[in-house]
Amino acid sequence: MPSRRRVLQGSASLAALAALIPWLPAAAFASGPLPSRAIPSTGEPLPVIGLGTSRTHDVALTDEALGPLRKVLQTLVNGGASLVDTAPSYGRAESVCGELAARDGLRQRLFLASKVSSTGRAAGERQVEASFAALRTDTIDLMQVHNLQDTSTQLSLLRELKEQGRVRYIGVTHYLDSAHESLLQVLRREPVDFVQFNYSIGERNAERELLPYCADKGIAVLINRPFQRSALFERVKGKSLPDWATVELDASSWAQLMLKFILANPAVTAVIPATSNPRYMADNILAGQGRLPDAAQRQRIIELFA
């Protein structure tokens, strides 16, 4: 049961979110703190909405460029979320995340995920050390082999770092339907805590095998490309959100409906939409609250985007 302090913190966070997105109805903020789901390998709870940083966080480390991203991160933690996914291949994103966490003393409130995308042990070691430095941390919560590059070598490196306590969880990632079979092959032979892949209303291949496999084997699932970058917004451009999305599912924006569609799959642990806009961050956090669609409602959502 949440303590009184936690409940009060939750209400304060929701009030902060409400101030950021005044166009949403007050009822949108009435649902309470952001839910979490358990990481199967430990049972540790992870809030269901996180933040991606590809492109959005590749900015100069100047006050002007960092300003909106600082608000995004503050909104994330004020909204009860913690997961930030970055990578050395996202330009300056890792350094930006490290700088923002340091400026506001947020490291302990974040679940930091990064990646290794190297070939060969020595190159992997160098890249991982650079990630610790850029993120300004002694412990990275999750390290993932990016796009299955040199998977066995890099996973063995990450496993050693986990044994040393420098990395808490390890995993693998990809972002294409065409790589799902390769991901499955890796998951069948390599023990990992997490897998990250693409899944959305527009890309549903993961429903066939990957998501059921992860649920069955107890592997935490992070979902990338939930909006297919921004392509899914184009499909509903000019259309109003139907009333039933709000009345039946507590969704007050298209983004929330898309994220709720993903979270309705019980195999999903968390989803990581990227944004540089604090209002979008608040909007995305609200997707984690309230009701999720059942099978019939999911079908109606698919038809809206057809």
Ligand SMILES: NC(=O)c1ccc[n+]([C@@H]2O[C@H](COP(=O)([O-])OP(=O)(O)OC[C@H]3O[C@@H](n4cnc5c(N)ncnc54)[C@H](OP(=O)(O)O)[C@@H]3O)[C@@H](O)[C@H]2O)c1
């Ligand atoms: N191989 C891999 O490991 C891999 C591959 C792909 C992605 N990823 C991870 O997954 C994350 C997410 O994927 P993605 O960045 O490709 O695409 P995405 O999250 O599907 O889409 C990001 C875009 O959506 C917009 N957006 C976010 N919230 C919104 C809202 N509430 N309303 C309207 N627009 C909104 C953002 O706009 P603004 O720019 O205006 O904020 C941004 O341009 C990445 O950032 C990365 O961390 C990993």
